[in-house]
Amino acid sequence: MHWNLISKEQTASPVPLPTIDNTEPCHIDVLLRTIPEKGLPNDESTFKASSSDNTVLFRTSNGPSQNTTGDTHSTFQFDKVFDANATQKDVQDFLLDPTINDVLRGYNNTILTYGPSFSGKSYSLIGSQDGGGILPNICKALFSTLEDREKTKGNNFSVCVLAFEIYMEKTYDLLVPLPERKPLKLHRSSSTMDLEIKDIRPAHVNSFEDLKSYIQSVQNPGNRMGYSGKAERSRSHVVFQLHVEQRNRRHDILKNSSLYLIDLHGADKFDKRIENTLSQDALKKLNQSIEALKNTVQSLETKSLDAVYSAKASHSSTYRESQLTEVLKDSLGGNRKTKVILTCFLSNVPTTLSTLKFGDSIRQINNRVMDNTSGLNLKKKMDLFVQDMKIKDDNYISQINILKAEVDILKGHNSESDSKEDMATKFDDSKKENTKLKLQLDSIAQLLGKLTNEEPNNNINDEVSVILMKRCEQIAQLELSFDRQVNANSKLEKELEYKKSKEEALESMNVKLLEQIQLQEREIQELLTTNAILKGELETHTKLTETCNERIKSLEGSVKELGINKSATPSPRKGSVSSSSGNTMSHIEEGSELSNSPWSLNAPSKPVGWGVRKVSSSSIATMGSQESFTPRPFKKGLNLHSIKVTPNTPKSPDSGN
Numbered sequence: 001m002h003w004n005l006i007s008k009e010q011t012a013s014p015v016p017l018p019t020i021d022n023t024e025p026c027h028i029d030v031l032l033r034t035i036p037e038k039g040l041p042n043d044e045s046t047f048k049a050s051s052s053d054n055t056v057l058f059r060t061s062n063g064p065s066q067n068t069t070g071d072t073h074s075t076f077q078f079d080k081v082f083d084a085n086a087t088q089k090d091v092q093d094f095l096l097d098p099t100i101n102d103v104l105r106g107y108n109n110t111i112l113t114y115g116p117s118f119s120g121k122s123y124s125l126i127g128s129q130d131g132g133g134i135l136p137n138i139c140k141a142l143f144s145t146l147e148d149r150e151k152t153k154g155n156n157f158s159v160c161v162l163a164f165e166i167y168m169e170k171t172y173d174l175l176v177p178l179p180e181r182k183p184l185k186l187h188r189s190s191s192t193m194d195l196e197i198k199d200i201r202p203a204h205v206n207s208f209e210d211l212k213s214y215i216q217s218v219q220n221p222g223n224r225m226g227y228s229g230k231a232e233r234s235r236s237h238v239v240f241q242l243h244v245e246q247r248n249r250r251h252d253i254l255k256n257s258s259l260y261l262i263d264l265h266g267a268d269k270f271d272k273r274i275e276n277t278l279s280q281d282a283l284k285k286l287n288q289s290i291e292a293l294k295n296t297v298q299s300l301e302t303k304s305l306d307a308v309y310s311a312k313a314s315h316s317s318t319y320r321e322s323q324l325t326e327v328l329k330d331s332l333g334g335n336r337k338t339k340v341i342l343t344c345f346l347s348n349v350p351t352t353l354s355t356l357k358f359g360d361s362i363r364q365i366n367n368r369v370m371d372n373t374s375g376l377n378l379k380k381k382m383d384l385f386v387q388d389m390k391i392k393d394d395n396y397i398s399q400i401n402i403l404k405a406e407v408d409i410l411k412g413h414n415s416e417s418d419s420k421e422d423m424a425t426k427f428d429d430s431k432k433e434n435t436k437l438k439l440q441l442d443s444i445a446q447l448l449g450k451l452t453n454e455e456p457n458n459n460i461n462d463e464v465s466v467i468l469m470k471r472c473e474q475i476a477q478l479e480l481s482f483d484r485q486v487n488a489n490s491k492l493e494k495e496l497e498y499k500k501s502k503e504e505a506l507e508s509m510n511v512k513l514l515e516q517i518q519l520q521e522r523e524i525q526e527l528l529t530t531n532a533i534l535k536g537e538l539e540t541h542t543k544l545t546e547t548c549n550e551r552i553k554s555l556e557g558s559v560k561e562l563g564i565n566k567s568a569t570p571s572p573r574k575g576s577v578s579s580s581s582g583n584t585m586s587h588i589e590e591g592s593e594l595s596n597s598p599w600s601l602n603a604p605s606k607p608v609g610w611g612v613r614k615v616s617s618s619s620i621a622t623m624g625s626q627e628s629f630t631p632r633p634f635k636k637g638l639n640l641h642s643i644k645v646t647p648n649t650p651k652s653p654d655s656g657n
């Protein structure tokens, strides 16, 4: 049996609707939870976690940036930071409600833990059989809300659970008893790209009580492959999935969403010194999944989102490195709202730093999410489609308005660039002044030369040198301002060129957007026309059905009437009534072939006329006996005129009146 991890729409539509991209970007939320460390004072010398501004300050002598004291530091920003004093309740208060609301609105959600071994991943997510982690509490709250909505909003729901673990690059069904567990095959459907796990056994649950035993089988570490003892680190990744389907008949709405809770094993490497019972090959396989996860996150962080999430093309080799990354594909860059809980003990600098860096990278990834809502029937589907198109249209229009405003601003800038001409005139003026001054300087120099030749030590010489000095200063200043103006001019020219190219790009984008809008408007128009045609056809069919029903009723009435008349008739004379039939109704039913009548719901295209309905001669004889029992000429077929007409007897369509 195959199980699709992403639930699909159940009702197939005969008319395929055009596809539109309804996805919206949504970044991965990262939460940090530090573990309380017994006996270790939190001196905050290396890491300082602040739950007020959700940051972790990292101080070291080899850090990437330096402050004035020579100390180096860097800051990691997360969506939420819980310090070591935070309780399970604090973490769950933050996570549970938004996640449940998202699931109920039709969004797929994932909660994932990441951190070194023994840092509290399972404690936070799965909890233990004695106390609650996120898993049991979120399931409980989800069921209570679903039951509440069933009562208040009439939402029918069905929930399905499956749980599996990934151990040494193999996937095992956690809901199958340990001795019977066999590796399962993962593959992606070639058409939808949904992940499928061959032979996994999902279980349908109606209440939280039903779910409890499955939760316990996940919470029990002894129920896992590679479990080596209570004090040992986990060796497998656990994936717990709830698939929720909600149907609202009142509004003809179907919502399919899922919640994945994924508890990874430690992010630190398994090595021979500690895991001395395992072979090198086994250690390699154990380490493969976390390595692959780190690589995937790194490559997704650097790639642009659109390149990553483009339908089939998105199934890049990045995800194929390990079974874990295959399973996480939709949670990293796909249609899931993902929250990552980082856990670490701040006293261990290398593991904490690597965890923080992982958190920083994964936080850069943008998923593309959509609410998985569809209509229960074609009309509702079309309505939802038109609604979506309208929203998209509005978005395009506001985008166009923004672009238009930007173009106007740029145009304003262009008119400002008129000052460029002013600058050019100024530039020419200063050039002219410059030449004038140069001429003056030359004449002064000539005069000075003359004077020097005539009277070398004359006082005039000093005065002239002063004037000359002043002129020189003026020239230098002018040259300086000239250079400045030239620079400013070239800057302005470059700016103008850049703005012009931007304007052109904006204009072409504008044209494209307008084309898209026109196309969508045409599509909406076509859909509305189809809708109207369908409605018209539906009405015609409804009228036809009503007419048929009326005809059938009246026929039944007349048939009954005939029956009553027959029973009221004195016992027929021997020989005049067929001994084989004796029942008028059965003759008419046999002969008249109501199912082929023009009023039948399954009426053939060529209606059968009244005159061709067959009835046995014996029944006619019976009818005759109800009247005056005057012998009538035998006619082949049922002559309803020969039947005593009662108010309920239908009139033949070709009888005219």
Ligand SMILES: Nc1ncnc2c1ncn2[C@@H]1O[C@H](COP(=O)(O)OP(=O)(O)OP(=O)(O)O)[C@@H](O)[C@H]1O
Residues within 6 Å of the ligand: 034, 035, 036, 115, 116, 117, 118, 119, 120, 121, 122, 123, 124, 232, 233, 234, 264, 265, 266, 267, 343
């Ligand atoms: N915040 C906490 N408060 C109290 N105890 C904690 C906390 N976090 C973890 N622990 C305890 O620390 C121990 C290790 O926690 P846990 O098993 O959850 O670690 P883990 O990260 O899941 O380890 P592994 O990688 O091996 O699966 C457990 O005994 C758990 O009860």
